[in-house]
Amino acid sequence: MALSDCGRVDDATPYALHAQAARRAVADSGLDRSLVDGFASAGLGTLAPVEVAEYLGLRPTWVDSTSVGGSTWEVMAAHAADAIAAGHANAVLLVYGSTARADIKAGRRTGNLSFGARGPLQFEVPYGHTLIAKYAMAARRHMHQYGTTLEQLASVAVQARANAALNDEAMFRDPITVEDVLSGPMIADPFTKLHCCIRSDGGAAVLLAAEEYVRDCRTPPVWILGTGEHVSHTTMSEWPDFTVSPAAVSGKLAFERAGVRPEEVDVAQLYDAFTYMTLVTLEDLGFCEKGEGGAFVEKGRLMVGGDLPVNTDGGGLSAQHPGMRGLFLLVEAVRQLRGEAGARQVRRRDGELPQLAVASGTGGWFCSSGTVVLGRG
Numbered sequence: 001m002a003l004s005d006c007g008r009v010d011d012a013t014p015y016a017l018h019a020q021a022a023r024r025a026v027a028d029s030g031l032d033r034s035l036v037d038g039f040a041s042a043g044l045g046t047l048a049p050v051e052v053a054e055y056l057g058l059r060p061t062w063v064d065s066t067s068v069g070g071s072t073w074e075v076m077a078a079h080a081a082d083a084i085a086a087g088h089a090n091a092v093l094l095v096y097g098s099t100a101r102a103d104i105k106a107g108r109r110t111g112n113l114s115f116g117a118r119g120p121l122q123f124e125v126p127y128g129h130t131l132i133a134k135y136a137m138a139a140r141r142h143m144h145q146y147g148t149t150l151e152q153l154a155s156v157a158v159q160a161r162a163n164a165a166l167n168d169e170a171m172f173r174d175p176i177t178v179e180d181v182l183s184g185p186m187i188a189d190p191f192t193k194l195h196c197c198i199r200s201d202g203g204a205a206v207l208l209a210a211e212e213y214v215r216d217c218r219t220p221p222v223w224i225l226g227t228g229e230h231v232s233h234t235t236m237s238e239w240p241d242f243t244v245s246p247a248a249v250s251g252k253l254a255f256e257r258a259g260v261r262p263e264e265v266d267v268a269q270l271y272d273a274f275t276y277m278t279l280v281t282l283e284d285l286g287f288c289e290k291g292e293g294g295a296f297v298e299k300g301r302l303m304v305g306g307d308l309p310v311n312t313d314g315g316g317l318s319a320q321h322p323g324m325r326g327l328f329l330l331v332e333a334v335r336q337l338r339g340e341a342g343a344r345q346v347r348r349r350d351g352e353l354p355q356l357a358v359a360s361g362t363g364g365w366f367c368s369s370g371t372v373v374l375g376r377g
Contacts, residue, residue, distance in 0.1 A: 069363020
């Protein structure tokens with residue numbers, strides 16, 4: 001696994017970031033490039049992953065272009081693991097790259113936050129119901145129903161920044177306070193600017209291989225123990241409960257298939273385009289009861305050294321967010337399990353490296369979820 005250059009990368013194309021991350025991931029594995037016969041990519045080109053595979057010089061016999069938003073990469077990892085287990089592929093390369101920040105800087109903004117007005121969405125778009133507004137509505141519902149406070153939501157951003165301060169690759173590392181978050185410019189009530197993810201450039205890649213090739217790897221393997229996926233809605237009126245994300249289903253499936261419980265997990269990487277996503281995903285994965293997320297995220301519990309370190313690289317709120325961050329969650333989870341996280345390395349109470357990690361991606365506006373439980377040894 002590996003990242004491309006991230007943050008501010010004005011002199012690279014999305015294809016170049018795909019290639020850089022892919023080369024680094026294959027080199028990191030120690031496996032021969034010729035072993036890669038599976039490929040998964042989404043978010044770039046008309047015929048992804050065909051175009052990206054061609055750019056990388058690959059001619060895979062197994063491909064996946066599943067695109068369900070930010071959870072795409074956890075879902076793809078599950079599909080790839082199944083394909084390898086079935087003998088349909090030896091090694092599958094998952095790759096993503098984007099110049100989202102550079103595109104806007106250069107005036108090359110593509111798409112829109114409402115994702116168009118076709119199908120069911122046509123009944124919401126005319127009312128200005130943007131992506132961030134949908135997340136904001138969900139957060140307000142949780143606040144109304146469970147008493148979750150602005151300060152509790154803000155603490156998620158503060159802790160993410162504290163973790164980012166330990167990460168040389170993070171885009172924003174200067175400390176922030178709850179007051180900094182609360183006093184920032186309003187984007188969509190209740191979200192001020194620091195409640196929202198940053199916009200960066202960057203790419204990531206992960207190589208999954210069959211067990212028989214483990215002895216050839218350059219680094220100790222990290223194992224996929226269990227996966228789960230679930231889709232919920234696109235139209236807000238079809239979402240039964242704004243306080244329950246599809247991670248409630250994908251997480252349950254992943255933990256059951258892995259044969260582990262949430263309380264056994266040492267470190268969690270959760271999609272955090274907005275602070276509320278972290279809070280509600282913690283509830284839905286079973287790290288705390290429904291409605292208790294606000295209290296759970298207080299008192300530094302999510303920081304490196306806390307009870308449950310979350311988004312140890314700084315997450316989408318501070319480290320990098322080039323459009324779809326799900327693959328970055330898997331990279332950081334692997335780094336933590338291998339003991340390669342440097343100053344932000346998580347240790348168990350006995351001083352040992354983490355044994356179990358969970359990566360859970362969210363797509364759309366809580367439309368989809370993919371959860372992967374990872375283990376070492």
